[in-house]
Amino acid sequence: MSERIVTAVDTVVSPPVEGPWNVERIRADFPVLHQKVNGKPLVYLDNGASSQVPQVVIDRGSVYIEQEHSNIHRGVHYLSQRATTAYEGAREKVKRFINARESRECIFVRGATEGINLVMHGYGRKFIDAGDEIIISAMEHHANIVPWQMLCEEKGARLRVIPMNDAGELLIDEYEGLLNERTKLVGVTHVSNALGTINPIKEMIAQAHKYGVPVLIDGAQSAPHMPVDVQDLDCDFYVFSGHKMYAPTGSGIIYGKAELLERMNPFQGGGDMIRTVTFEKTTYADLPNKLEAGTPAIASQIGLGAAIDYLNSIGRQEAAAYEAELLRYATERVSAIEGVRIIGTAKHKASVLSFVIDDIHPHDIGTILDQEGIAVRAGHHCAQPVMQRFNVPATARASFAFYNTKEEIDVLAQTIEKVIEIFS
Amino acid sequence: MSELSELYQQVILDHNKKPRNFRKIESPTHTAEGHNPLCGDQLTIYLDLVNDEVKDVSFEGSGCAISKASASMMTQAVKGKSKQQVEDLFKGFHLMVTDDSETPEELGNLRIFEGVREFPVRVKCATLPWHTLHAAINKEELVSTE
Ligand SMILES: Cc1ncc(COP(=O)(O)O)c(C=O)c1O
Helix, strand or coil, X not given: CCCCEECCCCEECCCCCXXXXXXXXXXXXXXXXXCEECCEECEECECCCCCXXXXXXXXXXXXXXXXXXXXXXXXCCHHHHHHHHHHHHHXXXXXXXXXXXXXXXXXXXXXHHHHHHHHHHHHHHHHCCCCCEEEEECCCCHHXXXXXXXXXXXXXXXXXXXXXXXXXXXXXXXXXXHCCCCXXXXXXXXXXXXXXXECCHHHHHHHHHHCCCCEEXXXXXXXXXXXXXXXXXXXXXXXXXXXXXXXXXXXXXXXXXXHHHHHCCCCCCCCCCEEEECCCCEEECCCCHHHCCCCCCHHHHHHHHHHHHHHHHHCHHHHHHHHHHHHHHHHHHHHCCXXXXXXXXXXXXXXXXXXXECCECHHHHHHHHHHCCEECEEECCCCHHHHHHCCCCCEEEEECCCCXXXXXXXXXXXXXXXXXXXXX | XXXXXXXXXXXXXXXXXXXXXXXXXXXXXXXXXXXXXCCCEEEEEEEEEECCEEXXXXXXXXXXXXXXXXXXXXXXXXXXXXXXXXXXXXXXHHHHHHCCCCCCHHHHHHHHHHHHHHXXXXXXXXXXXXXXXXXXHCCCCEEECC
C-alpha cells in the first residue's frame, strides 16, 4: 500500500509516480481489486459501467462521515462549516479539473443522467418549442436519447440523428447537413460507451456555433480517461458521473456556461435553491445553488473532489497513455481469436473493447468469464440503437482503467478461447 | 447432484446448437411472443391445443444458450400433455430455478436446469420460454421478463 495521509479539510495523495507506469503501485491504491471471485483473482474489466475507488477517496468520504457529518450551507456551527468548506472545495477541484471559468458553472448532480435531465428541464423546456429540432448522434447512451425524446413529444419538436459508419464513426458531413435555423440543441457523446469511439467534438461544437446552437457533451466516458478543457472545447454543457471516475456513486457534474445556466429554469424546487419564499412568490438563489435543490450526496461529492486529486497525482496524461496501450494490446489479442468480431473499430478510440463471437450469445460469454473471475458487461449497454445499427442483440464489453494489466488481458483472451471451446 | 449445478452441460449445449421443434406452426391455435429486454432474448411460441391437449408445440427466435435450450427442452416435455399438466410443469420448473428445495422427480430431464438457481441473473433466461408458453395458453400475446 502506498503512503497516504488524510487530513480533515483536504486530501493529500501519494507523491507523483516517477518513471514508467508502475501499475502494481497503482493497484495497491484500490482495495477492491485484491479479492478472489469464484476462487480466481478478480479481473475487473467493467470500468465503463463503474470504476473502482482508491483508498484515499474512501478515506475522504469516511472523514466526512466520522468527523464532519452535517448539512451544508445551513449551519452557523462548526461541523456545518467544515462540511460546507469540503463540499465547496470539491467544486473548486472540479472547476480546475475541467478548466471551467468559474466554480459556479459546475453544478453537482447525481450523475450524467441527472445532469442531462437538468438541461432538458431547465433549458429545453424553456427554450425549445414546436417545430424546433434537437440533434443527437446514433451512438448515444439512452441517457442522452430518452430525455430529448420526452421533450420532443411534449413540445412537438423533432429529434434528428447523426448517422455513423460501420466502424462506428459519426458521419460529419451528414451532421453538417442536419444543422439549420430550426436546430435548438446538439447533444453528443464525447466517447461512446458501447463502441469506444472518440468523437471530434471540438469541430462539431464549432459547427453548431455557426448556427448559434448550444452543444451538450456527454462526458461520462471521457472525463475518467482523458484531460478535458471545457473552455478549449467551447462546449455549452458538459456532464459526467463520479462513479465512472474513481469516486462513489451519487456524485457527478453538469458544467454549463454561466450565462446559459443563469437563463435556465431551476430543475427541482426546494430547499437551498431559493432566495426568498412567500406563498405568493419565490425568488431563486444565485448559481450554483439555484440548480441544486435539497441536500446533495455530500460524502460522494467530496469523494469526487478527492478522486480528482488522486487523478492529478498519478498524472492524467500518463494514465491515458497507459490505457491507450492496454486498448491496443487487448484489441490485438482479442481480434486474433478466430470467430471473434470487434464491434467499434473507429480510428480514435478509448478504453472500450466491445465484441461478439459467432453463435455464442454475449450473456453466455459474460457468465463463463465471470466463472473465471473476469467482470465484463454483456448486454446492450443502454445503447439499443447502437446494437440495432450493428445488427447484434448485444455485445460483450471489456472496458479498461489504468489499474488493469496486460496479464489480465491475457487471462481475458485465454478465457474467450475457452468459451469458444465449450460451445464448439 | 454436484454436476447438476454446472450451468453449461453437454445436454444444454446440444439443445442450444440443435434446438428441437425450432420451427413455425402454420395455423396454431395459440401463440405468444416473449422478450427479455435485459439480454435481448426474444422468442415466439406456437401451440396447437386440441381438446385441452398439446398436439404440437414449437418455437422460433434468438437468445442465449440457456433460453434456447430451455425452450427446446420445454417443447419436448410438454408435447402430448394436458393443459393442466403443462401448468403444473411450469410451476415446478419455476420453483426449481428460484427455490433451494428438493427438485421433484416429475420434472424429468428438465432437472438439468436446476443449476440455474446458482446464477440469479440467468433465471429469467431459463424461465422466459415457460412464461411465454403460459401466456400463449392463457391467450396473452406479449410477455416480458424484466
Ligand atoms: C456515455 C454515457 N452516458 C451516460 C451514462 C449514464 O450515466 P449514469 O448512469 O451515471 O447517470 C453512461 C453510463 O453508463 C454512459 O456511459
